[in-house]
Amino acid sequence: MVLFDVGFLGGSFILAGILFWQRGSKSGLSSFSIFNKQLSLGGKIALAVLLVGFIATRFHIINEVNGKGNFEVSETEEHEQADYEKKYGYLKSYVHPKYKMVELKFDFYPDERKAVYIAEITFSNNYSSDTLYLNWSDFIDVQKLSIAGKEVSPIFQDDDLKISAYLISNNLDSVLIVTVQAQKQYIGFTQGGEDPQPDLMFKGSFGSIKDFLPTIGYDYDRELKENRKRADYGLPKLTSRMASLDDSIALSQDAFSPDADWVTGKIEISTIENQTVIAPGNFVKSWSEKGRTYSIFEIVKPQPFNWYLGSADYKSAIAESQGVKIEILHDPKHAFNVEIYKEAARKAIEFIIVNFGSFPSQQIRIYEIPYYQDPFYSFPNAIAISEKEGWYAKIDALQERAYIYQTLSSQIIKQWVQSNISIANVQGADMLKVALPEAIALSFVHKELGKEALEIMLKKKNDKYAKDKNNEANQEPSLLYADSADYLEQYKGAVVMYEVIKEIGTDNFCKHLIDWNKKYERSRTFKNFIDYLRPKLKIETYDKFTKR
Incomplete structure (x- = not known):
């Protein structure tokens, strides 16, 4: 509709220019007469139609945007977020x-x-x-x-x-x-x-x-998280985007859904x-x-x-691994890489069973979703992956295969994490929700595709961290107190966690994770996990979690 609006207006300008443009030196109001002969009768009728069309589409757009209320500009949303926190922050x-x-x-x-x-x-x-x-x-x-x-x-x-x-x-x-x-x-x-x-x-x-x-x-997702924007609305500066480790209410909340x-x-x-x-x-x-x-x-x-x-x-493709049914549901036009998704999913499930004893379900579905979503989602029995994350990529090079292996396996590993670890809604939660499965997936890539594939993925994460940290709106915390920044846990956090796995060994790391999970039945935090591992870590490795 906006294209029609612009088209009507543009066409009107062109025809009006032809109608009123004069050769020679004629001037005055007579040059703006609609009876000028530079434009034919048909052209003048077309000009009138275009002007009516522009006015009609303009009224239609105004009704769609303002009358039906289907749009909200970002400034309005930010104002509402600030207003929400001011009015209802007491509910926390x-x-x-x-x-x-x-x-x-x-x-x-x-x-x-x-x-x-x-x-x-x-x-x-x-x-x-x-x-x-x-x-x-x-x-x-x-x-x-x-x-x-x-x-x-x-x-x-x-x-x-x-x-x-x-x-x-x-x-x-x-x-x-x-x-x-x-x-x-x-x-x-x-x-x-x-x-x-x-x-x-x-x-x-x-x-x-x-x-x-x-x-x-209280809806925590409706808070303004960037201190620069908070200052604009008279809100206090955040020392962290997540609750502190001694917040008794947050410790009783689940990090996936408080x-x-x-x-x-x-x-x-x-x-x-x-x-x-x-x-x-x-x-x-x-x-x-x-x-x-x-x-x-x-x-x-x-x-x-x-x-x-x-x-x-969707078109469906079926596979199986260790008694677990795998169903891949993809755009019928994007069948190019279904086989590598099957292969990576089968091997990832085998990897989980070997290292953790069992897979949390007997079926898992992997969905392709449109590109305007977040890249990845993992929820009970299901994974959703954006169409731009490998469904139609060329996989001749190791880099592309490694990326599909790492991203898919990290989501499958999240299935085990989400089914077994109750994570408290405090600082460091995303180190368990995000960095932990990402790091284990790096170990999986090393096992299945070799050292070169691992180095490709480590470099990719380090490069993304170096780039994205420059956009940090607040002060970057240490990994021990990570506060759900978009870039921190997924990139830097995963790389440092992988260093722990490499230092301890994949088998031992997974055993320690299981033992820790049994010891802390509720209010599990990343800090008490790292404290549990601390006697097994080099001092310089532990320091990477405590220093910014």
């Missing part, structure tokens, strides 16, 4: 109910960029909270909300910042049942830039469960007949009915609540 000091089990019925309508869903949510309420605070994503229409089977209305609602509060009538119950009936839809233009609204697309939908269900209590325990659940999800759904958990069955495809997935063993849902046109 409260203990809130947490997700415990979710039964979800979810229907995608890609042609309308719409989802309709009902969720029955079981919350743990171990601290007898009397108020349930819900933070919603944009464009969600909550049609009905019930607590313990009774429809309720909010006692407080902030429509601008999309937070509401509900009174819990019997707050002494340790379990709270909430049912949400809602829909989400994007109407009008597709937003581009940093937020293309990827959770509901015509083709290739993919989004977090929190794009549809509420965040409980408002949830590890959850179980069941998902019945549908989409149009020519698309395939993306969902977490064990695939149970699927069927077609009235032009739609339905599937059921189950999460039987408690897992972090980092679920993702999606719908896209």
Whole structure:
């Protein structure tokens, strides 16, 4: 539509220029007469049509942007983030109910960029909270909300910042049942830039469960994390983007989803007949009915609540490793590297079983997702990899093969980490969530592809760190207190963690990781992991974690 708008305006300027341009020295108002003969009657009619078209498209764009409210400029979003923290920062000091089990019925309508869903949510309420605070994503229409089977209305609602509060009538119950009936839809233009609204697309939908269900209590993702921007809005400077190691509330939170325990659940999800759904958990069955495809997935063993849902046109490829079924779902046009994905996945699962004793599930699905997403996601029984991360790359050179091996294996190793290590939501969390599986994957690359492949990947990580650290908006912390910077844990953290693996040996490192995990049943932090390993490390190796 914007191209039409520009086209109409540009065409109008060209024809108007021809109409009013005069040869010779004629001047005055007569040179601007519409009766000038430089433009034919047909040209003048075309000029009128173009002007009307420009005005019509301009009104349409204004209605789409302002009337339907489908756009938000970054400055507005930053202002809302600052306002949210100022108004609701006090909620950080409260203990809130947490997700415990979710039964979800979810229907995608890609042609309308719409989802309709009902969720029955079981919350743990171990601290007898009397108020349930819900933070919603944009464009969600909550049609009905019930607590313990009774429809309720909010006692407080902030429509601008999309937070509401509900009174819990019997707050002494340790379990709270909430049912949400809602829909989400994007109407009008597709937003581009940093937020293309990827959770509901015509083709290739993919989004977090929190794009549809509420965040409980205080939404940490809505804080401004850059100190320069915080200063602009009168917010105090952050000493860290994550809670300190002695924060008792943060220590009780899960790093993957602070408002949830590890959850179980069941998902019945549908989409149009020519698309395939993306969902977490064990695939149970699927069927077609009235032009739609339905599937059921189950999460039987408690897992972090980092679920993702999606719908896209896929072709499936099947493989198997040590009794684990591998399904690769890719764009039908991107079948080039499916075989190397199969190969790398098979070997990565074998590597995990050898070093950790077992793989956490009997099936795993690997999805290709559109390029406008983050590069990688790992969630129960599933991995999602952006189309630009190797699906159609040329793999003749070792560099490309090493990259696919390292990136895919790190996501598969995350399956084991997420299923076995409960990580506290404090400084250093991403060293366990991100750097640890990345480092183990480097060891896997060395084993399978050799020293040259390992050196390629180490150089790539060192180069990325050297480049990206220059964009750090805050002061870079030491690895021991890493605070979820986009570049720190994935690059520098992974390289230093690999040095530990190399120093101790892969077999011994994995055994120590298992033993440490058994010793610390809750509130596991990266600091207590490194302290556990410290007697086995050289002083100079340990110092790399403590010094900036």
